[in-house]
Amino acid sequence: MCSKVQNPVVSISHLSKSYGKINALLDVNLDIYAGEILAIVGDNGAGKSTLIKILAGAVAADSGKIIVGAKEYRYLSPIRAIRLGISTVYQDLALVDCRDVVSNMFLGREPVIAGFFINRKKMEKEAEYVLNNLQINIPSLKTPVGLLSGGQRQGVAVAKAIIQGGNVIIFDEPTAAMGVQESTKVIGLMQKLARDGMAVVVISHNLHHVFEISDRICVLRHGQVSAICQTQDYQPQQIVELIMGVTAKDRY
Numbered sequence: 045m046c047s048k049v050q051n052p053v054v055s056i057s058h059l060s061k062s063y064g065k066i067n068a069l070l071d072v073n074l075d076i077y078a079g080e081i082l083a084i085v086g087d088n089g090a091g092k093s094t095l096i097k098i099l100a101g102a103v104a105a106d107s108g109k110i111i112v113g114a115k116e117y118r119y120l121s122p123i124r125a126i127r128l129g130i131s132t133v134y135q136d137l138a139l140v141d142c143r144d145v146v147s148n149m150f151l152g153r154e155p156v157i158a159g160f161f162i163n164r165k166k167m168e169k170e171a172e173y174v175l176n177n178l179q180i181n182i183p184s185l186k187t188p189v190g191l192l193s194g195g196q197r198q199g200v201a202v203a204k205a206i207i208q209g210g211n212v213i214i215f216d217e218p219t220a221a222m223g224v225q226e227s228t229k230v231i232g233l234m235q236k237l238a239r240d241g242m243a244v245v246v247i248s249h250n251l252h253h254v255f256e257i258s259d260r261i262c263v264l265r266h267g268q269v270s271a272i273c274q275t276q277d278y279q280p281q282q283i284v285e286l287i288m289g290v291t292a293k294d295r296y
């Protein structure tokens with residue numbers, strides 16, 4: 045759970061990004077803490093994916109900074125984001141379908157023997173350890189990732205992030221295309237990551253899931269933060285109103 049005495053692992057400070065006349069993000073401030081699940085919600089076009097892309101180093105902000113540890117950054121490249129421990133898990137991206145589970149988990153970071161031969165045994169041992177630890181059930185480490193279910197693919201992507209040394213894991217719409225059983229597994233995985241001390245950030249349109257798992261909710265509207273709430277202090281209807289920008293005057 046987040047606590048005010050804890051230092052944030054990542055701080056977003058006065059971040060703005062526009063595309064032509066559209067303010068995708070406008071002066072966004074947000075702290076991310078270890079051991080908590082932070083949900084980011086907002087209507088279509090509210091700026092959620094833009095914020096995540098900036099954290100993942102895929103997009104540069106026009107102004108503002110990202111503070112990780114004691115260092116300030118104006119822009120994180122994808123490699124720098126990963127080096128700083130920030131991993132983004134997209135449902136269908138970043139995995140190579142035709143390659144197996146182990147190869148995907150170590151893609152580009154394969155351990156080698158004698159500076160040349162890929163150490164497959166070491167990869168398998170480590171992959172098995174991480175998958176077991178996360179309680180992710182995969183038929184076989186040799187299964188091509190393209191044959192896995194959506195939930196299993198997410199599991200592989202998370203395990204890959206852990207192997208890369210991530211301590212902030214961002215999920216962009218993780219359960220959007222999933223059935224109830226798969227969603228439940230992915231939710232359980234996010235809860236376990238937070239219990240293990242990771243900072244978990246999840247973008248979701250599913251308020252039922254948001255209320256089930258999050259410690260805090262950040263509501264984005266037209267690129268601006270309209271509220272950052274402790275989930276337990278709010279009702280779903282209040283969050284809907286914040287997302288829609290409903291005021292007391294509109295209500296009566």
Ligand SMILES: Nc1ncnc2c1ncn2[C@@H]1O[C@H](COP(=O)(O)OP(=O)(O)OP(=O)(O)O)[C@@H](O)[C@H]1O
Nearest residue numbers: 063066067068086087088089090091092093094095
């Ligand atoms: N590459 C881009 N070029 C131009 N406009 C963009 C680009 N990326 C995002 N935008 C615009 O910025 C705004 C925020 O988009 P963003 O994708 O961050 O929204 P979102 O909250 O993720 O929405 P959704 O829930 O639909 O995924 C939108 O108006 C979008 O059209």
Ligand SMILES: [Mg+2]
Nearest residue numbers: 089092093094
């Ligand atoms: Mg989006």
